[in-house]
Every structure is written in structure tokens, then in C-alpha cells.
Amino acid sequence: MPFIPHTEKDIKDMLSTIGVAKIEDLFDEIPANLRIKELPAIPEGLTEMELARLMRERAEQDLSALCFIGAGAYEHHIPAAVWEVTSRGEFLTAYTPYQAEASQGTLQLLYEYQTMMASLMALDVSNASLYDGASALAEAILMAVRANRQTKSQRILIPQTVHPHYRHVVKTIVGQQGIEIVEVPFDPKTGTTTLAILQKMAGEAAAFVIPQPNFFGALEDVDALTDWAHQQKALVIGVVNPLAMSLLKAPGEWGQTGADIACGEGQPLGVPLASGGPYYGFLCCKKDIVRQLPGRIVGRTVDTDGKQGFVLTLQAREQHIRRAKATSNICTNQGLLVTASTIYMSLMGPKGLKRIAEACYHAAHELREKVKTIPGVEVAFTGPSFHEMVLRLPKPVDAVLDELAKYRIQGGLSLQKTYPQIENGLLVCATETKTSQDINEYVEKLKLALNHASHASHNEKKTVTIKAEGV
Amino acid sequence: MLIFEQSQKNRSATVQYPRAISQKMDIPKALLRQDEPLLPEVSELEVVRHYTRLSRKNFSIDTQFYPLGSCTMKYNPRGVHRLAFLEGFLNHHPLSLDSQSQGFMSCTYELQEILKAVTGMKGVSLTPMAGAQGEFAGVAMIRAYHQARGDVARDEIIVPDAAHGTNPASAVQCGYKVKEIPTGADGNINMEALRAAVGPQTAGIMLTNPSTLGVFEQKIKEMSEIVHKAGGLLYYDGANLNAILGKVRPGDMGFDVMHINLHKTFATPHGGGGPGGGPVAVGERLVPYLPIPMVTKQGGTYRWLTEEDCPDTIGRLSAFMGNGGIILRALMYARLLGKQGMHRVAEFATLNANYILAKLRTAGFTPAYPTRRASHEFIITLKQEAKELHITALDVAKRLLDYGFHAPTMYFPLLVPECLLIEPTETESKQVLDRFVDAMVQILQEAKDNPDLLRSAPHTLPVKRLDEVKAARELDLVYRAC
Known part of the structure; x- marks a missing residue:
């Protein structure tokens, strides 16, 4: 049995x-x-x-030779020690640390994680994790609506440069509570949110979301956007790549007074791609709104002998105590992934993390310079970017990606459905895992694929409705 | 010692770094970080040693019996964990083309089918990332169903007083008011109260069966008729599915929608608080509203279903496909069990629970529902001991830790005073259960002879009882370098 x-x-x-x-x-x-x-x-x-x-x-x-897709999930080198230690049964098979005295390992680790993540975001506090980046953004928005005392507005401004799936998740979760979500268009030249566009949307708002880097890999003018949002009495939510924050200005430093909340996807810090999860969402904030922070939070205290120890704290916010009045229904977090991330950040340290971010930048820029030499291929946006960019191809993207797949190359993400205004748009990413040789291989095969790919739109064959089995 | 206190300026694990590149970057200075984040500067050995040592301060299933009621802490098969790390699964990008994802999609599809079979439901979506997200999805589907029919006056969800805290919290997240109904002395829901509670304002009811009191709600069919007749739908909280796996199906009991906790019933690791997995299963009426994405099979090929295929979906709940690695592990566990193994889960979980209950009762402990059969878990109340010996359920729980057992769930459900909710699961042997009972008996004796031993427990762990009040009053949530 x-x-x-x-x-x-x-x-x-x-x-x-x-x-x-x-x-x-x-x-x-x-x-x-x-x-x-x-x-x-x-x-x-x-x-x-x-x-x-x-x-x-x-x-x-499902094995592929080379992957150039990013779009919110990134391939990075993960040191062997990360998952060797994370997979120890004492981490893997423990549960939520309700019995603090029997869970000091997980609790201390979470306290160390909160310290690292808050510092990476240049904010005061962090929770112990949420499900993933998209649901963390939804929780951040609900939190901002509760925490904003300067306005009664229920309006949320979200740029279209935020990941389309994140915007979809926000709509699913936040939309149940009668909060108004307003999307902000982007400048077609830079692929970023500009003050010129924002002037047309002035007025009080509960929160303004700023992605950095944004979905296109482009860098937003975070200082100007933060100050503008604060003038509208909105709280600023940064949705950022945590690895990039070792190189780029962190949310707590944006503008005159800094973003109020930072959230995002923790996957780049030691979590494998694994078909989309489990990953974890992080959520940090300024200390004056910590009581509105959802999810588990660990605090340092002492035992009856005065010895240092760690416990789950501020539990009066949570569903198992407050039930219908809780800040969120969240119960499970993503402790195991946070374990991996904490070990990853400890191994890399401040210098290693920055070195990786720089290597990502350089790999992507090498790719950018080389693809530009292919006739008909253009980089869609001007301005600085991190490790991802949008290309405009001379042929329908889906057909080109199918051609590249024949060489076992995952060529990027087609934007045909999500951003039809960017004609034949392809989002492509290179991290520190890509060598010059890999990039040359990509460029060479992209040339071949462009020659072979048909001009007919790949989507046409999908218009036939087929009865779906097994839903 | 914290990892930060071991840090030495400029120490590093450089073998993990990418090679340095000396070229310039075109990022304006205003967008760059000026200071270093507070991360430790330590060697690889120091990292491995520090976190290995921390791990040893945890109780876990791999090291201790963990009878945490309502959490189903069963063995998490190692083979399953190892296979989830196969390169083709691990390095697979969530936005790969369908043609490059057939392996993962075949697993996803198979788990959808298996969950349909064990729940008796018509449709399954695996995307919710935990039980509470499954609850949210379920209630959002109930709301979408009523709205699609123009039945918009329904603004109330009924929840029994014994329910998990996530139930009312999820209902509120979907914009509903919560109406609580009481439980009778026999552990069943008070039917009169239910009849009085339902009406044209009722959107639905959230239940688990067996209930959190560890007993089977016998009048479930009658309840489902009352709620359905009033126009409401029934939500099944799958937290206790382990009790009835392969024995009774929520779909047959009359439920319209439910979630399944993969990290409970399907043995995926709890990971110190997560990840979990909270797939939702629905009856015919709610199929159009299932969250996306899902996998369908056409001919021999698998394909993602998105909003184009499912225009009435409540939408996406995660950036990609929920907790893919958990979906894989749950499928593998289900394939190892097979059809025979499924119902054995419920049988032996129930056998183990009733065995401990019988032995504890003989030893003088008080079951909260003495006339009832235990399901996969049961409650004992220490109300009497608290009154006579001035010890609490908390004291007994902490003392159990000294005996090398994780404590049962304490003070839940809220309606039973000084309670311990005990769930042994099917993967524990009789000999382990006997040792647990022996420890409980000894602790009861200690409570009579030397109650201070309990009040000051634990004595043998890395720390003694911790000051939670101080932690909440003098918030210390991050380390600051001096």
C-alpha cells in the first residue's frame, strides 16, 4: 500500500x-x-x-536548447547550494510556523529575508511573501486603497507598460470590490509612461502603479512619475524586478519622498522557471502603513530567559483571527521559494547581485546591437532598457517563432494579441546566461527564420472553433 | 546569530558570479542605485552552514510526527520532489509555445481529469495558488453566475461558526456580506438556523464536510436542498478532502463548487508555509466561469484555453499557470496511488484518527463530540483540566514539543474551549501513534504532579516560550546594522 x-x-x-x-x-x-x-x-x-x-x-x-523569452519569468544561473539546502526535509516539509519554538529555523530565515528584501527596495518593512508577482500587485492595490488617508478616491492608475497578465489579475481580484481601474497609454516612441500623457489623467487617485523596468524592458522616469502621483494624492506602488534593483534606483528612493509600496515577482532571485511556478510575490512598504500590509510577517522578540527569538507577529490583521474583517484572505505564503531566495541573495551578496544585473544588461545590449543589423528588423523603442526589448519584425511574429522552434530556440514572446498597435512586435530577453556565441546563434537563426516564415498570419488557422474536451 | 552578523566587507562567493564586463552602460545616473543593499558578504561555506544549522531548528514531517489538525501533514514522497526537478520541467518557460510545452501540458490535463473523477465535478481549473485563492475563485464564480442571470440582489454568503477563517475573509474579498450560523451540540449545523438564514439575499453557503469539528455533516443532502431552493449555491472547502477521498464525492453531496488543497490531500510539500495549490472544481452550471488558463486536448495535442475560448471566465489569478511545480507533484502522487490508493487514503486516515481518539478517551481525555465517530481528525477539549489544574491547551501543546511531537492545532475551531484538533494522517504507523498517546498520558500526569512544568514549557527547544506581545508592540521586522 x-x-x-x-x-x-x-x-x-x-x-x-x-x-x-x-x-x-x-x-x-x-x-x-x-x-x-x-x-x-x-x-x-x-x-x-x-x-x-x-x-x-x-x-x-519540453527541453529546448536556447530560451530568449522573458516577460516576467527569467532564466538565471542558480548556484547548486540554493536548492540543495532548500530541499532539506526540515525546510521542505515544515508548515507555517504557528509553533514558534519549534520553527525558529524558518522564522529566523524569514526575518533575514524581510531585511534583505526591504533593503533591496529601500523601504522600511517587508512581509514574508505572497503567491506571485501578479497577485502581489493586486494585494498592493487593495492595501493602498485601505491605507490612503489623503483621498477617498477609489481610482487606480495603471500604465499599459505593466505586464498584461498582471493587469488581468488585478482586474480579476480588485474588480470584485468596486475599485475603478484606469489604464494609462504609453508613448509610442519610448515605450514608457510620460508626464505629457499623464497630464490628461490628472485628478485624485488612490494609487499609481509604476513598473521598473516596464514590460517592454524600458526604464521609466521613476522620479518624475512618483512626484506627479504624489501631487494627485495617490500612493505610489513600484512593481519592479528585484534583481534589477541591485543596479537601478530602488522604489524607496524615487522622487522627493520615495514610493510608498514596492511589489513584484521574486522568481529572478534563485527560483527556476518551472512552467510558471511556484514563484513568490514580495511586498514591502513604508513603516507608517505596516498595519495594512497583508500576509505573514515575522518579528524579533525574546523568550522567557531574555534570549533572542522570532515569531509571527501582527496576527490581528489576519484571517484566522479577524475572519471577515481581515486585511486579506491570504493564509498560505510561498515559504519554500523565499528560503531559496534568501540563500541565493546571501550567496551573491550586494556585489554579486549587481554583477549579475550588469551582465544581464550587457547581454541584452549585445543582442540589441546584433539584431539591428538584420534587414527589416527594428528596435521598437528608443531610450534606456534593462535586459529585455521589443523588436519589430518584417514578418508575422508567430510564424517566425514557429520557424525558430525548429532549431529548438524559443525566440521570444509575440505581442500580436496583447499589443496589436506594435506591428509584428516581439519581446525578447537575454540574461547573464547568454554568451556571445548564444547571441550569434540567435541572430543567425532569426535571419533564416525570417527567410522561411510565411507572410500569412499565423492566427488564421486558429479561427476555426473546435469543441474543447476536458475543461 | 544572524547571517548579517557574519558578514565581512568584501568577502564573496565569486565562483557564482558572472564574468565582469568593463563596457559602459547607457543608463542615466538618475536611474541608477547609489548605495549597496544590506545583503551579507559571506563565503559559500558560511551560507551553507548557516542555513543548514537553521533548518535543524525546525520541526518537520521528515523529522517529527506533526498531527496539526486541518493541515494534513502527511509524508511528501521524495521521488516526486526529485522528478519535479527534471531539466525539461525545471527549465521550461511558462510562455513557451504550446508545441514546446506538450510534456507539462499532458501532466496538467491528466491532473484536471483525476480531480474531476475524485470530486464528482464537471470542470476543473488548476490555476489557484492556494486554498484561499481557490475560495476566492469559487466565490467569484458564484457571483458571476448570479450576475449572468440578472439575479443581482444576492449579497450574502452563509458561513458556519466553525468554518476556517479564510471562508469569511474570501467572501468579503468578493464583495459579499457574511452571515454566520451556529453549530448544534452534536456537531451538526443547526438546521433551523440554516432555514432561517436563507432567503432571496443568499448567494451561497461555504462548508466543509467533514466539518472542522472532525465529524460528518449527516444532513448534507437536506442542507443542499434548502440552499438550492432559496436560489443559493454550495461551496465546499476542500481542506478536509483527505477524510473522504475515494469514499464520498462533494459533487454527489450537492456541492456546486469547491477547492482542493494539493498541499494537503495530494502530499505536496508545505515548505514552511507554502507553496500550496488550490485548484477549483465545479458542477455544470459554473463551468463557463472557471479561471484561466486551463488545458484542453484535441486529437493527441494539448492546448491552453484562454479568454478567447472562455469569454465568461472570472479571469486570471496568477501571472502564468499557478504553481506549475505543485501541479506536477500532485499528479505524480496521484499516479503513484492509483485508483486503489485513493480510497485507502481516507480509510487509513480515519482509522488512525479513531484509534488515537479511542486511546485518549480511555486515558481520561475528553472528546468534544463524544457521541460522534471521528473523521480523519477530532477535537479534545481541556476545559476540565483548565478549571481543575489551571493548565491550558497551549501549555499541553508546548509540552508536547518537549516530547518531540509537533503540537496539534490549538484553539481552533473557536467555538470549542481549550481545544486541540488532532489529525494524524494515513502515513503514520500504529507505533508512532502509540508513542504520541503515551506522551499525552504522561503530560496529563505531569499536569497533576507538577503543572509548572507545562506552564513553562518548552524546555528542550532552541528557545523557551517567546514573548509575542513584545513582538507586536515593539515591532522589530528588519535587522539594522549598527
Whole structure:
């Protein structure tokens, strides 16, 4: 019996202690007409050896040689020590540290994490993590609406340079609470949010979201945007790449008084791509609004001997105490991923992290200079960028990506559906994992792909409606 | 010692750094960081040693029996963890083309099908990243359903007083008012109170069955009729699915929507508080509103379903596909169990719970619901001991730690005074359960002979009882270098 240790004798002894004849009798309070006999749709059990073989076959199908997709999930070198230590059973198989004295390992680690993340964002405090970057942005917005005492406005301004999936998640979560979400268009030349555009949207708002770098990889003028937003009485929420903050000005330093809240996706700090998760969302803020911060928070205290120790604190904000009046319904966090990230940041230190950010910048800029030499390929936006950029191709992007896939290259993300105004737009990323040789390979294969790709729009074949199975 | 206190200026683990590049950058100075963040400067060995040492200060399933009620702390198979690290899974980008994602998508599709089968539901979306997000998605679907019918006056969700705190919090996040109804002395919901509570304002009810009191709600069919007749829908909180896996299906009980905690029933690791996984399953009526993305199969090929395919979806809940690695692990666990293994989960979880209950009762402990059969968990109340011996459930919980057992869930559900909620799970042996009972018996004796031993527990852990009041009053949430 998989994972069940009972011997026949154990079962007999246990049933006799309970005073019933058979296990089935233990279900006697469940009405008989509700009980099922079997589950025909589920396959027979496998041994671990059989499962390993099946999973290896499936994993191999998804192997690619070179990946140039970014768009919110980034390939980075992860030191072996990160997941060796994270996978220790004492981290992997512990639960939320409700019994503080039996969870000092996880609690101290979370305190160290909060310190590192708050410092990286140049803000006062951090929580112990949320689900992912997109849901962290939604929580940040709800938090800003609760915390903003200068205005009663329920209006939120979000630039279209924020990841389209993040905006979608915000709509799903925040939209349930009657908050008005206003999207801010971008300057077609720079691919950024400009004061000229913002002037048309002046007026009180509860919060303004500033991405850095933005979805296109472009750098926003964070100082000017922050000061403008504060003039509208809005709280400023920075949604940022945490790795980039070792190189770029951190949210707490933006403008005259700094962003009020910073959030984003923690994945670049030691978490593998893994088909989109588990990752973790981070959320930091200024200390005057800490009581509106959702999620678990760890504090340092002392034990009855006066010795240093760590506990979950400010629990009066949380659902298990406040129920319907909680700041959020969140219960689970992403502790394991935070464990990996804390180990990653400790290994890299301030200098290593900055070195990686610089290497990402240089790899992307090498790619940018080289693709520009391909006839018909243009870089869509002027201005500085980090490790990602939008290209305009002379042919429909989806067809080109299919061609590149034949060389086992993942060529980037098509923007045809999300940003149709950018004709044949392709979002492409290079991190420190890409060598000059990789970049040359990409450029060469992109040339070939452009020659082979058809001019017909790839989307046409998808207009046929097929009845979907298995939803 | 904190990692920061081990830091030495300019010490580094350079073998992990990329090579330095001396070229200039075109980023304006105003956009650059001027100071260094407070990260430690330590060697690789120091990092490995520090965090290995910290790990040893944790209790975990791998090291201790962890009977934390409502959390289903069962064994997390190591083989599953290892296989989730296969390169093709680990390095797979979430926005890869469908043609380069068939391996992962086949796993996702299979888990959707398995969850449909065990819940008796018609549609499944795996994207919610934890139970509470599944609850949010479920309630948002209930709301979308009523709105699509123009039935907009329904503004109330009914929640029993014994429910998990996430239930009312999720209802509020979806813009609903919460109406609480009481539980009867037998542990069942008070049917009169339910009848009085429902009406044209009822959007739905959130329940778990077996309830958080560890007993099966026997009149569930009748309840479902009352709520449905009033025009409301039934939400099933899957936190306790382990109790009935392969035995009873929420779909057959009359539920319209539910979530499943993969980190409980499907043995994915809890990771010190997460990640979790909270897929939602729905009956026919709610299928159009499921959150995206989902996977469909056409011929032999898998394809993502997005808003173009599902125009009535409540939308996206995560940047990508929820906790993909957790989905993989849950699928692998389900494949190891197979159809036979599924119902054994419920059987042996129930056997273990009833066995501890029987032994504790004989030893003089008081079950909160003495006339009822335990499900996969049960409650004992220390009300009597608190009155006579002046010890609390907290004291017993802390003393258990000294015996090398993680404490049960304390003071939940809120309606039972001085309670401990005990859930052993199916993966523990009789011998472990016997040792746990022995420890409880010994602690009860200590409570009579030397109650201070309990009040000042734990004595053998890295720290003694911690001052939580100080932690909340004098907030110290980040380290500051002196």
C-alpha cells in the first residue's frame, strides 16, 4: 500500500481498540447512498520506477536548447547550494510556523529575508511573501486603497507598460470590490509612461502603479512619475524586478519622498522557471502603513530567559483571527521559494547581485546591437532598457517563432494579441546566461527564420472553433 | 546569530558570479542605485552552514510526527520532489509555445481529469495558488453566475461558526456580506438556523464536510436542498478532502463548487508555509466561469484555453499557470496511488484518527463530540483540566514539543474551549501513534504532579516560550546594522 505503513496485525489491533469489526464501519455516519465504490476514471497505481520513466519522457518533450523569452519569468544561473539546502526535509516539509519554538529555523530565515528584501527596495518593512508577482500587485492595490488617508478616491492608475497578465489579475481580484481601474497609454516612441500623457489623467487617485523596468524592458522616469502621483494624492506602488534593483534606483528612493509600496515577482532571485511556478510575490512598504500590509510577517522578540527569538507577529490583521474583517484572505505564503531566495541573495551578496544585473544588461545590449543589423528588423523603442526589448519584425511574429522552434530556440514572446498597435512586435530577453556565441546563434537563426516564415498570419488557422474536451 | 552578523566587507562567493564586463552602460545616473543593499558578504561555506544549522531548528514531517489538525501533514514522497526537478520541467518557460510545452501540458490535463473523477465535478481549473485563492475563485464564480442571470440582489454568503477563517475573509474579498450560523451540540449545523438564514439575499453557503469539528455533516443532502431552493449555491472547502477521498464525492453531496488543497490531500510539500495549490472544481452550471488558463486536448495535442475560448471566465489569478511545480507533484502522487490508493487514503486516515481518539478517551481525555465517530481528525477539549489544574491547551501543546511531537492545532475551531484538533494522517504507523498517546498520558500526569512544568514549557527547544506581545508592540521586522 503506497505510503501506508500498517501491517495486517496493526489493523486488527487498532480496530479492536476502537471496537469495530472492519475499517468500513468507521464510515457508518456517512449516508450509504453517498458512498462510492470505485473510481473507474483513475488509472492503476505506478511504482516509483515506472513513474520516473513516464516523467522523464514527458520532461524531455519540453527541453529546448536556447530560451530568449522573458516577460516576467527569467532564466538565471542558480548556484547548486540554493536548492540543495532548500530541499532539506526540515525546510521542505515544515508548515507555517504557528509553533514558534519549534520553527525558529524558518522564522529566523524569514526575518533575514524581510531585511534583505526591504533593503533591496529601500523601504522600511517587508512581509514574508505572497503567491506571485501578479497577485502581489493586486494585494498592493487593495492595501493602498485601505491605507490612503489623503483621498477617498477609489481610482487606480495603471500604465499599459505593466505586464498584461498582471493587469488581468488585478482586474480579476480588485474588480470584485468596486475599485475603478484606469489604464494609462504609453508613448509610442519610448515605450514608457510620460508626464505629457499623464497630464490628461490628472485628478485624485488612490494609487499609481509604476513598473521598473516596464514590460517592454524600458526604464521609466521613476522620479518624475512618483512626484506627479504624489501631487494627485495617490500612493505610489513600484512593481519592479528585484534583481534589477541591485543596479537601478530602488522604489524607496524615487522622487522627493520615495514610493510608498514596492511589489513584484521574486522568481529572478534563485527560483527556476518551472512552467510558471511556484514563484513568490514580495511586498514591502513604508513603516507608517505596516498595519495594512497583508500576509505573514515575522518579528524579533525574546523568550522567557531574555534570549533572542522570532515569531509571527501582527496576527490581528489576519484571517484566522479577524475572519471577515481581515486585511486579506491570504493564509498560505510561498515559504519554500523565499528560503531559496534568501540563500541565493546571501550567496551573491550586494556585489554579486549587481554583477549579475550588469551582465544581464550587457547581454541584452549585445543582442540589441546584433539584431539591428538584420534587414527589416527594428528596435521598437528608443531610450534606456534593462535586459529585455521589443523588436519589430518584417514578418508575422508567430510564424517566425514557429520557424525558430525548429532549431529548438524559443525566440521570444509575440505581442500580436496583447499589443496589436506594435506591428509584428516581439519581446525578447537575454540574461547573464547568454554568451556571445548564444547571441550569434540567435541572430543567425532569426535571419533564416525570417527567410522561411510565411507572410500569412499565423492566427488564421486558429479561427476555426473546435469543441474543447476536458475543461 | 544572524547571517548579517557574519558578514565581512568584501568577502564573496565569486565562483557564482558572472564574468565582469568593463563596457559602459547607457543608463542615466538618475536611474541608477547609489548605495549597496544590506545583503551579507559571506563565503559559500558560511551560507551553507548557516542555513543548514537553521533548518535543524525546525520541526518537520521528515523529522517529527506533526498531527496539526486541518493541515494534513502527511509524508511528501521524495521521488516526486526529485522528478519535479527534471531539466525539461525545471527549465521550461511558462510562455513557451504550446508545441514546446506538450510534456507539462499532458501532466496538467491528466491532473484536471483525476480531480474531476475524485470530486464528482464537471470542470476543473488548476490555476489557484492556494486554498484561499481557490475560495476566492469559487466565490467569484458564484457571483458571476448570479450576475449572468440578472439575479443581482444576492449579497450574502452563509458561513458556519466553525468554518476556517479564510471562508469569511474570501467572501468579503468578493464583495459579499457574511452571515454566520451556529453549530448544534452534536456537531451538526443547526438546521433551523440554516432555514432561517436563507432567503432571496443568499448567494451561497461555504462548508466543509467533514466539518472542522472532525465529524460528518449527516444532513448534507437536506442542507443542499434548502440552499438550492432559496436560489443559493454550495461551496465546499476542500481542506478536509483527505477524510473522504475515494469514499464520498462533494459533487454527489450537492456541492456546486469547491477547492482542493494539493498541499494537503495530494502530499505536496508545505515548505514552511507554502507553496500550496488550490485548484477549483465545479458542477455544470459554473463551468463557463472557471479561471484561466486551463488545458484542453484535441486529437493527441494539448492546448491552453484562454479568454478567447472562455469569454465568461472570472479571469486570471496568477501571472502564468499557478504553481506549475505543485501541479506536477500532485499528479505524480496521484499516479503513484492509483485508483486503489485513493480510497485507502481516507480509510487509513480515519482509522488512525479513531484509534488515537479511542486511546485518549480511555486515558481520561475528553472528546468534544463524544457521541460522534471521528473523521480523519477530532477535537479534545481541556476545559476540565483548565478549571481543575489551571493548565491550558497551549501549555499541553508546548509540552508536547518537549516530547518531540509537533503540537496539534490549538484553539481552533473557536467555538470549542481549550481545544486541540488532532489529525494524524494515513502515513503514520500504529507505533508512532502509540508513542504520541503515551506522551499525552504522561503530560496529563505531569499536569497533576507538577503543572509548572507545562506552564513553562518548552524546555528542550532552541528557545523557551517567546514573548509575542513584545513582538507586536515593539515591532522589530528588519535587522539594522549598527
